[in-house]
Amino acid sequence: MKYKIDITISLKGGMLDPEARAIQHALSNLGFNTENLSTARVFKIDLEAEDKDAARARSEEMCERLLANPVIHSYTIEVRE
């Protein structure tokens, strides 16, 4: 069965995000005042797996082994059919 997986990787709370600060500053210079801004990265993956649980387990393994840095990143996984 094919699954569509969205893996969202963001910095853990408390981690400095200089890129987000730079973007917030640039937006502010253009007249857009934002109260808070954070960035995240999304990987949209099409995966063949036996069932939804297997797809999720495999995605978690991908995060742990390659996509995320567990020291600084947290991630969420959304599995759709």
Next chain:
Amino acid sequence: MKYKIDITISLKGGMLDPEARAIQHALSNLGFNTENLSTARVFKIDLEAEDKDAARARSEEMCERLLANPVIHSYTIEVRE
């Protein structure tokens, strides 16, 4: 009123995404075979606006003027209270 906005910026269909190909290749080397992989960038913004429509309009303007490159990117905007 405060709104939480998720702006997702991805490459338009047909644009080459060498980073996604590299990640897919690296995953494959680790034994994770994916059928397709694409990347996107998310900006999570807290914004003060009069109503939901105003928040969305302001977010669109941010995309057009700074966050996205309209030539190569498409974007979706999600507004929550």
